[in-house]
Structure formats: C-alpha cells, structure tokens
Amino acid sequence: LKETEDEKQYLEQITDYTQFIRQLVSGNKILSRKFYIVLPYKPETKGNTFELAQAQLNLTQDMVIKALEKLGMKAKKLDSLEVLHLFYSFYNKGQIKTQELTSTTMKAILQHNYV
Known part of the structure; x- marks a missing residue:
C-alpha cells in the first residue's frame, strides 16, 4: 500500500x-x-x-x-564518464570547450584514485 x-x-x-x-x-x-x-x-x-x-x-x-x-x-x-564530464563542465566552465574528457583520461583518473 x-x-x-x-x-x-x-x-x-x-x-x-x-x-x-x-x-x-x-x-x-x-x-x-x-x-x-x-x-x-x-x-x-x-x-x-x-x-x-x-x-x-x-x-x-x-x-x-x-x-x-x-x-x-x-x-x-549517466555512466561514470558522463557524470565526471557533467561535474567537470560545471566546475570548469572556461576549460570544457578546449579540454575534452576522454575514456583514457577517465581511466587515468580512476587508476590514480582522484575520484
């Protein structure tokens, strides 16, 4: 109920x-x-x-x-990369157009425990 x-x-x-x-x-x-x-x-x-x-x-x-x-x-x-991209674009509005977040970058971030 x-x-x-x-x-x-x-x-x-x-x-x-x-x-x-x-x-x-x-x-x-x-x-x-x-x-x-x-x-x-x-x-x-x-x-x-x-x-x-x-x-x-x-x-x-x-x-x-x-x-x-x-x-x-x-x-x-959203998958992990999309969530990370969303937060990145929110907090780094000036850089998002020139610095794309790729799956390679995501792997490096996770490998070094930055998230």
Missing part, C-alpha cells in the same frame, strides 16, 4: 515537473535542453549492504525513467 502511495506521489511530482518544463521551454523558445535528476538514497537500517542499496536505487531509477517516458520525455542513466 505504501509503495502504491509513493508511486502516485512520484507520478504527480513528475507530471507537475513536466508541465513546468514545457512552459519554460515554450516561453523561452529553448530548442533543446538537458535536465538532470538526482535520485537520493537513505538506508532504512545501518546494516544495508552496497548491493542492496544499488538494487533499490536501480529499481527507483527504472520507475522514474518509465514515468518520464510515459510523459514523452527521454531519460537515461
């Missing part, structure tokens, strides 16, 4: 958000725009394992993606 109520609440929020975005895009004549949704996770107990947390987040992710697709929006999960 609680899951059904949560689903209804999520769908309501997504519907409201979609209407807001459509008004924003049509009012400002934006041709295309990317929006990002961050899914939070709060473990119910302190003993939850990483695998359980990942499974719960994947389930939530699938629900959100399907709900957005039902509303006619495209949605996808």
Whole structure:
C-alpha cells in the first residue's frame, strides 16, 4: 500500500515537473535542453549492504525513467564518464570547450584514485 502511495506521489511530482518544463521551454523558445535528476538514497537500517542499496536505487531509477517516458520525455542513466564530464563542465566552465574528457583520461583518473 505504501509503495502504491509513493508511486502516485512520484507520478504527480513528475507530471507537475513536466508541465513546468514545457512552459519554460515554450516561453523561452529553448530548442533543446538537458535536465538532470538526482535520485537520493537513505538506508532504512545501518546494516544495508552496497548491493542492496544499488538494487533499490536501480529499481527507483527504472520507475522514474518509465514515468518520464510515459510523459514523452527521454531519460537515461549517466555512466561514470558522463557524470565526471557533467561535474567537470560545471566546475570548469572556461576549460570544457578546449579540454575534452576522454575514456583514457577517465581511466587515468580512476587508476590514480582522484575520484
């Protein structure tokens, strides 16, 4: 019963958000725009394992993606390189156009534990 109520609440929020975005895009004549949704996770107990947390987040992710697709929006999960590129472009706006982040760079960053 609680899951059904949560689903209804999520769908309501997504519907409201979609209407807001459509008004924003049509009012400002934006041709295309990317929006990002961050899914939070709060473990119910302190003993939850990483695998359980990942499974719960994947389930939530699938629900959100399907709900957005039902509303006619495209949605996808960002991979590690895309997330890194997003943060890099956010914090280094002046350099992003001249310094592309490649998979080789990503491997070097991960190999040296910079992330």
